[in-house]
Amino acid sequence: MKEIKSFVRRNSRLTDSHKKHLSQSDGMLYTQIPFTLLQQQRFVGLEIGFGMGDSLLDVAAKNPDQLWVGIEVYEVGVASVIRQAKEKGLENIIVLTGDVMDFLEREQAHQLFDHIRIFFPDPWPKKRHHKRRLVQGKSLDVLASIMKPSAVLHFATDHLPYAEDVELVLSNSQYFKPLAVVPFRPETKFARKAKEAGVVITDIAVERI
Incomplete structure (x- = not known):
């Protein structure tokens, strides 16, 4: 995963405000995961690729007793979350910018998270690009290793073939079992546009064994 990225860096202009x-x-932005801080928390959630931060801000606001970590490669989104969190007075958000695997492939991340959310990652629809997908192979093993027993992995996509592949790889995994009830996912601007366009959104939720 370090050689083959699950994302492509796009040019995004940072304004003076960003x-x-x-x-x-x-104190919200970190260059690496503050393991000591996270290990002291009762509940730690992780959202990978939070975009402009709508869903991350929503879950943090609704659960002030939980600490939520967001990892995003695009600095504009990171700056947006920091701004909105300060405006809303949210003190239970930590953000990091960069490749999620660079942060998580470390021994200290073992059994660190109670809930992981991956909403609308790049589906890499062309077959030759499937190796770049975030939920597959080695990256799935990493996700399993950083989850506590009974932790939840919630995945959502508007790309049906990707959803089918994720369902297959999760069903064949020794680390996960299906979750009876899919957790709440806020309807972001992206999801709303997809629904309005008639695109089916698939939510998949599993529990760490």
């Missing part, structure tokens, strides 16, 4: 929030993050 730069200000990145440099004045009020």
